[in-house]
Amino acid sequence: xxxxxxxxxxxxxxxxxxxxxxxxxxxxxxxxxxxxxxxxxxxxxxxxxxxxxxxxxxxxxxxxxxxxxxxxxxxxxxxxxxxxxxxxxxxxxxxxxxxxxxxxxxxxxxxxxxxxxxxxxxxxxxxxxxxxxxxxxxxxxxxxxxxxxxxxxxxxxxxxxxxxxxxxxxxxxxxxxxxxxxxxxxxxxxxxxxxxxxxxxxxxxxxxxxxxxxxxxxxxxxxxxxxxxxxxxxxxxxxxxxxxxxxxxxxxxxxxxxxxxxxxxx
Numbered sequence: 001x002x003x004x005x006x007x008x009x010x011x012x013x014x015x016x017x018x019x020x021x022x023x024x025x026x027x028x029x030x031x032x033x034x035x036x037x038x039x040x041x042x043x044x045x046x047x048x049x050x051x052x053x054x055x056x057x058x059x060x061x062x063x064x065x066x067x068x069x070x071x072x073x074x075x076x077x078x079x080x081x082x083x084x085x086x087x088x089x090x091x092x093x094x095x096x097x098x099x100x101x102x103x104x105x106x107x108x109x110x111x112x113x114x115x116x117x118x119x120x121x122x123x124x125x126x127x128x129x130x131x132x133x134x135x136x137x138x139x140x141x142x143x144x145x146x147x148x149x150x151x152x153x154x155x156x157x158x159x160x161x162x163x164x165x166x167x168x169x170x171x172x173x174x175x176x177x178x179x180x181x182x183x184x185x186x187x188x189x190x191x192x193x194x195x196x197x198x199x200x201x202x203x204x205x206x207x208x209x210x211x212x213x214x215x216x217x218x219x220x221x222x223x224x225x226x227x228x229x230x231x232x233x234x235x236x237x238x239x240x241x242x243x244x245x246x247x248x249x250x251x252x253x254x255x256x257x258x259x260x261x262x263x264x265x266x
Contacts, residue, residue: 028065035061038199039071039123040084040264044257046127047079049207057127058107061199062115068092070115072108074101084265092116106165113172114179114195121195123202132192135213139188142212145225149212150236151205151245156184183241184209197243200250208249 039061046052046059055076063069071087073079089098092115094108107126114124135142139160144153159178163171175193179185183205184194192209196202219225228236239245257264 025065031064035064035122035199036071036084036087037265038203038254039087040082041254041257042125042199042203043073043079043082044261044264045203045207045253046125047081048257049129049210051127051129051206051210052079053128055104056106058104058111059123059125059127059199059203060107060111060115061123062121063089066091067119068115069097070111072103072111074099075104075107076102082264109172110175110193113176114193117173117176118179118181118195120197121202122197123199124193124195125202125206126187126191126193127206128191129206129210131214131217132186132210133190135217136186136188136190136192141186142209142216143225144228144230144233144236145216145219146212146228147236147240148208149215150228150233151208151241152184152212153233153237153241155182155237155241156186156209157182158186158188159190160188162187162189196246198247200254201243201246204246204250204253207253 039059042059046057051057057079058072060070060072063071069089069091071089073082074086074088077086086101087099088096088101088103090103090108091097092112094103094112096103110126111124114121139158141156141158142149142152144150157178157180159175175185175187179193183196184192187193192206194202194205194209196205216225
């Protein structure tokens with residue numbers, strides 16, 4: 001092969017590499033936008049449903065290009081008013097690498113440890129919702145008393161050692177350990193924590209877990225709930241407890257909140 005041919009081949013190969021790199025960057029950008037839009041909508045939904053409690057609560061999503069980074073809400077910004085442009089990108093050292101605003105220390109401590117311990121987790125949600133924190137004070141897991149509750153059958157944990165606001169990294173590690181491979185964890189005397197392979201799933205699991213806490217509190221106040229048989233609960237879980245089921249359920253809520261509050265993407 002001549003030197004000219006070698007030069008031409010080098011240019012072609014370089015061009016192909018550049019094209020692939022550009023395509024990858026474009027794919028990352030598209031996926032990042034998608035995740036940030038879903039994250040912003042999830043915050044607005046949490047605000048709409050009354051899951052906010054002052055400055056408490058956070059939802060995170062892993063960055064597609066930098067998986068050791070995650071996007072989170074800035075401290076002190078209401079769920080009801082947050083905009084996509086306000087989201088912060090944070091690394092596993094607790095440093096804000098993109099965006100302007102304060103980082104919630106508890107958000108980093110909890111979510112940083114979960115994202116490190118669970119590579120499969122794309123998003124995680126935690127808030128001090130009224131029924132979730134009320135149920136958490138009982139120090140027990142949810143029972144399979146309804147079809148919806150079966151989404152968490154043998155797939156949620158209890159962290160029963162509350163020691164105050166989660167600002168110590170060891171505390172975050174213990175929460176991640178308690179969560180294990182489950183989709184949710186009840187933080188005793190604190191609230192609910194859910195995770196998923198997408199923002200859609202993590203947000204939906206939180207929304208429906210909050211409602212299931214409400215349902216069981218009401219049922220136990222009225223009497224003794226009848227439990228669904230274990231074999232039926234396991235069968236029902238296969239339908240209502242799947243990632244696909246969560247994403248489908250979240251989509252309808254996403255459509256509504258986008259129609260109502262499209263300015264959130266400004």
